Every structure is written in structure tokens, then in C-alpha cells.
Amino acid sequence: MSSKLYCIASFKPKEGKMQALFETLQALEPQTQREDGCIQYLVTKHIAHPNAQGSSFPIVFNEIWESKEAFEMHCAKPYIVNFFQTHCIDEKGLVEDYNVCVYSDE
Secondary structure, three states: OOOOEEEEEEEEEOOOOHHHHHHHHHOOHHHHHOOOOEEEEEEEEOOOEOOEOOOOOOEEEEEEEOOHHHHHHHHHOHHHHHHHHHHHHOOOOOEEEEEEEEEOOO
């Protein structure tokens, strides 16, 4: 067991905004991957597969952080706060709905 924190951040884009949202989220990767404590920060798109037929929002960040503190520092970064304000909270944003969950292996 470890003190790592695992985050799954799922996003449902507004109608017709899938590619724009995916590209906006991709643009967050380089800066985040340079942050202290970031082990993995990768945005992915849902694909159809016969062995995985669950439902999900179509865009998901898969994140691994060295610690809860590293994750919290990431969440407080101005560019992350700005993304959520601009695209998740503001009416004109790209996101219709989102879900951010964190997990532990302890």
C-alpha cells in the first residue's frame, strides 16, 4: 500500500463540443505532468469494446498523484481553477456535466 491518490475525472461535453473539449483537456496535460507529485495525468476518450460495456462520460482523465497533498496543490493551481470555472461552471463552457472522484489503494 502507498500514500498515492488516484483520480478519475469524467466529462460530458455539450452537444457538438466533443473535439473542442478533448483538445482543451489535452492542453492541460504538459503543464500538469511537470507538477511535483504528478505520476500520471492522461486524458482519454471512451471507445466501444465487447468486453467493457459499462456506461461512462465520454472523456476521462486518469490521474495518479504521489500524495493527497500533491493532488490538492494541483487542484489549487490557477490554470485548473480557471478550467473548471470557464468550462464546467460558466454557462458558455464546453462541459454539460462532470464527475471527479479520488481513490486510495490503502
